[in-house]
Amino acid sequence: MADRPKRILLIVGGGIAAYKSCELVRLIRKGGGEVTCVLTEGGAKFVTPMTLAALSEKPVHTTLWDLKNEAEMGHIQLSREADLVVVCPATADLLAKMAAGVADDLATTLLLATDKPVLAVPAMNVRMWQHAATRRNVARLRGDGVTVMEPDEGPMACGEFGPGRLPEPEVVHAAIMRFVSADPLEGQPDFADDRHRGLHGRHVLVTAGPTHEPIDPVRYIANRSSGKQGFAIAAAAAEAGARVTLVAGPVHLDTPPGVDRVDVESAREMLAAVEAALPADVAIMVAAVADWRAADAAGQKIKKDGSGTVPPLALAENPDILATLARSKQRPALLVGFAAETENVIDHATAKRARKGADWIVANDVSGDVMGGDANSVHIVTASGSESWPAMAKHKVARALVDRIAKDIAK
Numbered sequence: 041m042a043d044r045p046k047r048i049l050l051i052v053g054g055g056i057a058a059y060k061s062c063e064l065v066r067l068i069r070k071g072g073g074e075v076t077c078v079l080t081e082g083g084a085k086f087v088t089p090m091t092l093a094a095l096s097e098k099p100v101h102t103t104l105w106d107l108k109n110e111a112e113m114g115h116i117q118l119s120r121e122a123d124l125v126v127v128c129p130a131t132a133d134l135l136a137k138m139a140a141g142v143a144d145d146l147a148t149t150l151l152l153a154t155d156k157p158v159l160a161v162p163a164m165n166v167r168m169w170q171h172a173a174t175r176r177n178v179a180r181l182r183g184d185g186v187t188v189m190e191p192d193e194g195p196m197a198c199g200e201f202g203p204g205r206l207p208e209p210e211v212v213h214a215a216i217m218r219f220v221s222a223d224p225l226e227g228q229p230d231f232a233d234d235r236h237r238g239l240h241g242r243h244v245l246v247t248a249g250p251t252h253e254p255i256d257p258v259r260y261i262a263n264r265s266s267g268k269q270g271f272a273i274a275a276a277a278a279e280a281g282a283r284v285t286l287v288a289g290p291v292h293l294d295t296p297p298g299v300d301r302v303d304v305e306s307a308r309e310m311l312a313a314v315e316a317a318l319p320a321d322v323a324i325m326v327a328a329v330a331d332w333r334a335a336d337a338a339g340q341k342i343k344k345d346g347s348g349t350v351p352p353l354a355l356a357e358n359p360d361i362l363a364t365l366a367r368s369k370q371r372p373a374l375l376v377g378f379a380a381e382t383e384n385v386i387d388h389a390t391a392k393r394a395r396k397g398a399d400w401i402v403a404n405d406v407s408g409d410v411m412g413g414d415a416n417s418v419h420i421v422t423a424s425g426s427e428s429w430p431a432m433a434k435h436k437v438a439r440a441l442v443d444r445i446a447k448d449i450a451k
């Protein structure tokens with residue numbers, strides 16, 4: 041059975057960052073989710089119910105005292121039919137009320153009545169965020185099981201600088217997706233630490249997918265790479281706060297939220313796009329680049345001449361993008377390659393690491409149905425040896441790898 045769309049109840053608090061909630065609604069819809077908006081009185085000073093209703097294509101709720109609505113849909117129901125309640129922006133005032141259990145308007149009543157997970161995305165002036173009262177409220181909310189994201193750091197609308205800015209809507213959306221797609225056996229993802237922001241301010245370059253090497257205008261050499269693992273890594277790096285450039289070969293996949301995508305066809309185009317994207321702090325070369333291309337691609341379709349003679353197909357070697365990057369003056373501080381192997385996986389990956397000049401090689405055993413499948417079984421080969429990870433879904437491999445990268449570059 042196809043999954044039903046995820047339902048988000050979005051409470052928009054009264055801060056200047058409320059305008060970003062409009063983009064968040066758009067991203068949730070684009071990602072296939074449903075969103076019902078609740079505007080606080082303050083929120084309605086910054087965005088109108090009309091805007092949110094148009095974007096969400098659902099009525100927007102603003103007041104507890106709407107009798108007609110109460111008859112049709114009580115606030116208890118509104119708070120419980122969602123999969124996740126998101127408070128964005130969560131102002132200092134709203135966090136304080138949530139922590140104290142105040143229920144004096146529709147938003148706070150819903151928050152007290154809900155039996156669903158709550159994700160709060162704070163945005164406020166840096167002094168307000170750092171104030172002991174707010175620290176206390178955030179700690180209390182986290183103790184109560186509310187997930188409170190860390191705000192971004194940077195220049196603020198009020199002219200000050202520091203933590204307190206609302207994370208970009210793509211980052212909030214990625215956190216929501218991580219929440220609603222969390223494995224029930226693993227419990228909710230943990231955003232209370234700074235793990236999800238571990239690549240903030242870093243540029244991560246990812247290659248993904250196969251390359252197509254033309255033989256003539258209608259034929260090409262290709263391979264079975266789906267691009268799923270590389271796209272999952274790009275998504276995980278963006279969730280971790282990185283600026284991500286994803287150089288993608290021909291694949292049928294949507295661009296993950298918050299990722300800059302450059303589409304290419306051939307290995308030589310991929311190399312040019314990678315070089316154009318430098319400098320980068322980290323490069324993760326996941327693409328299954330074709331080793332060879334047709335030496336002389338024909339300008340016109342090659343025709344059968346009726347004699348039964350097979351046209352010769354001479355091959356030329358493609359540039360090795362990973363090895364080129366390893367030798368480059370702009371070599372990223374951490375260079376990660378992948379190795380698709382069918383036998384002697386760790387030995388081959390260890391040799392490949394040395395040959396190509398990568399820091400790490402993520403070796404996957406492609407003897408099963410890894411290519412195109414959703415799961416992956418990998419070994420990480422570094423200067424200090426190798427470790428084998430259990431078979432996991434590709435998005436979990438992506439998150440684990442990104443966590444490891446974030447820890448490594450923080451050293």
Ligand code: CTP
Pocket residue numbers: 247307325326327328329330331358359360361362363376377378379380381392396
């Ligand atoms: N790679 C690359 N450019 C190429 C070939 C491979 O950047 N022309 C990168 C891949 O993105 C991957 C790593 O090199 O990160 C290893 O790819 P793989 O296909 O396993 O290695 P090959 O060099 O093709 O080695 P072999 O075919 O001998 O196993």
